[in-house]
Amino acid sequence: TSVVAQLIINTPPGIVAQPQDRIVNAGDAASFVVTANGSAPLRYQWSFNGTELSGKTNSALLLENVQGGAAGGYSVTVLNAVGSITSSSATLTVVLPPVVAISSSDADAAEDGSDPGTFTVTRSYATNSALTVNFIVEGSAIRGVDYADFPASVIIPPNQLSASIVVSPLEDVLFEYPETVALVLTAGTGYTVGLQNAAVVTIEDGDNLAPIVS
16 A cells, blocks of 8 residues: 655745834834745844844734834744745834923012012923923022922923923012022933023012111
């Protein structure tokens, strides 16, 4: 009797589902998945902008803590013993945090209380979420003595580009030379501090010098 021969036909890989575009915020994770068929075993090699990514050899690609440099095109080549195929390129868009800046929108204040000063903190684009921006307070004026104290942060409301910090001088009976309130933006969650990171409001004394009799 003759031996029964078994015919095995190997098929090259084919892509059933392409990796899809992704949009993520900076610091988040992003993933791409490809579904392929063909004769086993299938091997995978992911590439970024045409350059192979070392060690990225699974059907799914996970990127953690993505930053602006990770934005671009991701594709995968599927291989087996009889052939290979490369997927379409999926685009990763990384949304960078807004840049915040501060200015003295009213740089002059007076001690009599009728003329407060104002700082304005702005972000480079609005989102549907509030943004808390931190700062430190410097200058020659004393918080709670020369002007009413305020928190060391300001909240920009949802869908708004800016928020104000009002400097309300406190009246006293002493003659004083002009004093300053300086705010310097500091790092925080959900934003990047821009180059315009500090501003100054000057408080003028509301009292006149007493006349000198000689």
